[in-house]
Amino acid sequence: MYITVRKKHIIGVFAFLVGLFVLLSCAKDYEPSLIEEEETPFAFRQPAFFPKAVESAIDPKTGLPSNPLTKAGVELGRRLFYDPLLSANKQVSCASCHHQGKGFSDGVALTTAGVSGKPLERHSPTLINLAWTDQGFFWDGGSTNLESQAFGPLTHADEMGMYLPVLVERLRADATYVELFQNAFGELPSEHRTAMALSQFQRILISADSPYDLYRRGEQSDALSANQLRGLNLVRQKCSSCHAGELFTDNGFHNNGIDDDFGDGSHEGIYWGRYRITYNPLDLGAFKTPTLRNVMVSAPYMHDGRFKTIDEVLHHYRFGIKDTPVTDAALYQNNDKVGIPMTDQEVKDIKSFLHALTDEKFLNNREFSDPFK
Incomplete structure (x- = not known):
């Protein structure tokens, strides 16, 4: 009896050791693949004529970007962007307010798509060429980089309403996410x-x-019509002080004369614009310049979505700019008075050119789309 039990014990120990050896061997075989996957860089595209992209913050210990692009990181981010698991009620994702076909805006002035169902106080901006944003994110530049920006919508009570420890708990309970993060x-x-x-x-x-x-890269000489070429020149003449260069934004903050009353500081100074961040009186009512790229598919416009159409926007710059001590100096184009002079024909040409900034490849790129579909 003792000998039989001892034999069973020895066999059991031997089997355990063999299993442990196999497990460790597999782990050793698997670990390099993790490291290899982690270190596989993503082939970032630097378009011709664009300025140099802004890298993530530099890690002081290594002197290298703290969040370099990798294939695994980008794919994980794409999945997280479209996953409602990141919201308190598991019903709202980043994509709920940022639709690819609308330039990653949402087509409404002030969305109610968040967990609370309450309208937000600012319009959902487009997400286009953010790698070149160098003066802060959100309409007032309140976040200095994309990494910190993410926590705003994730935790806001009217957006995704997420308590971060719960988010981590959910992700760690999901075997797929554990593997993707690894x-x-x-x-x-x-x-x-x-x-x-x-x-x-x-x-x-x-x-x-x-x-x-x-047209700009010389790949298709007839890509722009005569009207669009005239519109391009008009945009450069009349709009480039803010909508500058190949990005069609200076990434800066300007008071464009849509208001002359900026509130009393209630709602955390949400109507103060950039002044809410800098407390520089000259920044009162100044908001971030959005890009003109894909502008014809990303209505409505302005930080609060008040203008439903591009015609309303152009009408504002022709006739509706309010003259205040903080209205941007670039808008005084009408014999030193507010307004940007445009004839009806010039308005048509400008609109025609703006259509030429619609990037169908971007709007339909499967690499940017919902991975759950």
């Missing part, structure tokens, strides 16, 4: 790595293949 970062899901992955995906949302770009 592939991307070599560690378990965390709120920090979630923000990093989301920002990696948003950095690759590059729009540079509109008819204008084909």
Whole structure:
């Protein structure tokens, strides 16, 4: 009896040791693949004529970008962007307010798509060429980089309403996410790595293949019509002080004369614009310049979505600018009075050109689309 039990014990121990050896061997075989996947860089596209893209913040320990693009990180970020698991009620994703076909805006003035169902106080902006944003994110520049920006909508009570420890708990309970985070970062899901992955995906949302770009790069000499060429010249003459260069934005903040009353500071100074961040009186009512790229598919317009059509926007710049001590000096184009002079024909030409900034390849790129479909 003792001998039989002892034999069974020895056999059991031997089997355990063999199993442990196999497990460790598999782990050794698997670990390099994780590291290899983690370190596989994403081939970032630097379009011709664009300025140099802004890299993530520099890690003081290594002197290298703290969040370099990798294939695994970008793919994880894409999945997280479209997953409602990141919201308190599991019903709202980043994509709920940022639709690819609308330039990653949402087509409404003030969305009610968040967890609370209440209208937000600012319009959902487009997500286009964010890798070149160098003066802050949100309409007032309140976030200095994409990584920190992610926590705003994630935790806002009227947006995704997420308590970050719960988010981490959910992600760690999901075997797929555990594997994806290991592939991307070599560690378990965390709120920090979630923000990093989301920002990696948003950095690759590059729009540079509109008819204008084909013309600009010399790939299609007839990509722009005569009307559009006139419109291009008019935009450069009348609008480029803010909508500058190949990005069609200076990434700056300007008071464009849509208001002469900026509120009393209630709602956390939401109507103060950039002044809410800098407390520089000259920044009162100044909001971020949106890009003109894909502008014809991303209505409505302005930080609060008040203008439903591009015609309303152009009418404002012709006739509706309010003269205040903080109205941007670039808008005084009418014999030193507010307004940008435009004839009816010039308005038509400008609108025609703006259509040439619609990038169908960007709007339909499967690499940017919902991975769950």
